[in-house]
Amino acid sequence: xxxxxxxxxxxxxxxxxxxxxxxxxxxxxxxxxxYRQLPEEGLKFMVYLQKENxxxxxxxxxxxxxxxxxxxxxxxxxxxxxxxGDSAAYFCASSPSVNTDTQYFGPGTRLxxx
Amino acid sequence: xxxxxxxxxxxxxxxxxxATLTCNYTNYSPAYLQWxxxxxxxxxxxxxxxxxNEKEKRKERLKVTFDTTLKQSLFHIxxxxxxxxxxxxxxxxxxxxxxxxxxxxxxxKVLA
Numbered sequence: 001x002x003x004x005x006x007x008x009x010x011x012x013x014x015x016x017x018x019x020x021x022x023x024x025x026x027x028x029x030x031x032x033x034x035y036r037q038l039p040e041e042g043l044k045f046m047v048y049l050q051k052e053n054x055x056x057x058x059x060x061x062x063x064x065x066x067x068x069x070x071x072x073x074x075x076x077x078x079x080x081x082x083x084x085g086d087s088a089a090y091f092c093a094s095s096p097s098v099n100t101d102t103q104y105f106g107p108g109t110r111l112x113x114x
Numbered sequence: 115x116x117x118x119x120x121x122x123x124x125x126x127x128x129x130x131x132x133a134t135l136t137c138n139y140t141n142y143s144p145a146y147l148q149w150x151x152x153x154x155x156x157x158x159x160x161x162x163x164x165x166x167n168e169k170e171k172r173k174e175r176l177k178v179t180f181d182t183t184l185k186q187s188l189f190h191i192x193x194x195x196x197x198x199x200x201x202x203x204x205x206x207x208x209x210x211x212x213x214x215x216x217x218x219x220x221x222x223k224v225l226a
Contacts (some may be wrong), residue, residue: 004157007209033212034143042118042216043158056213091157102148103214105157 002027004106005074006095012112017027019079019086025094032075033103035065037089046070049075061066116142117157120204120217127194135189135220137204145209147180149189152201152219161202162189166209194224 005024013019025032030051035043045059050067060067064082069075079086089110093103119121120137127133137147145166150158164171164187165178177190191198201221204212 006157023167031212035116035216036186040218042218043205045213048212067215102160102213104160105150107157108155110155 004104005093006090006092006106006109008109009107009111010112012114013082016078016081018081019078019111019113021090021092021111022081023075023077023092023106025075025092026096026104029094029096029104030093031095031097032069033093033095034075034077035091037091037108043091046077081109082111082114084106084113087111087113116140118142118204118215118217119208120202120220122218124221124223126223126225129195131194133191133194133198133222133224135202135222136190137217139185139206140214141169142185142206143182143205143208146197146214147178147187148205148207148214149176149187149214150177150203150205152203154201158203166215191222194222196224196226199223 007022030047034046037043047060047067048056054069062081067080089108091105091108093105095103117140146164148194152158162178164170164178173194179188201219203219205216207214
């Protein structure tokens with residue numbers, strides 16, 4: 001029973017490029033959450049998605065960031081025109097239902113913007 | 115604004131002793147509190163969840179308390195081992211919400 005998978009684990013981009021982060025939730029989980037973690041800071045909620053729907057994107061910057069969770073395939077967090085301040089660890093979590101069920105985290109993608 | 119405080123300084127303890135980590139919060143009334151373990155370069159791993167109407171929860175060598183009057187949770191690891199060395203995060207959520215607010219974590223080092 002595979003856990004949450006994220007790829008790539010490490011991603012290096014130059015300023016102005018696009019970053020695509022992928023997340024495959026635990027099999028059978030239809031709720032996906034994305035978090036960002038900066039050094040010495042706590043995990044910050046970005047967006048919550050169910051299959052094909054964005055439920056809450058209140059933690060995601062309004063520009064350059066987007067997320068999707070298509071009917072088939074992984075959830076994607078997309079960052080356009082990356083800047084140095086986007087460098088962080090991005091974690092995806094999934095749960096079988098909402099209402100504060102335990103969220104299972106993936107290993108994260110570490111994005112470095114040069 | 116809502117704030118969660120965990121001791122940012124690392125906690126060093128001797129193997130076999132009980133480690134106690136603290137999570138304090140302000141301007142918040144969580145219904146759920148979770149503790150996670152995070153190793154360097156890895157994602158958080160869920161350890162325990164405690165609800166506001168529960169005073170204490172145990173799992174093997176772990177114990178969590180939740181005092182809504184003091185606005186504090188204590189996380190204990192008894193008979194600590196070097197393998198327990200990691201950063202421990204607390205996270206809070208209000209009733210009916212999926213949004214957990216995370217603390218910055220406390221780094222625990224168990225010395226052999």
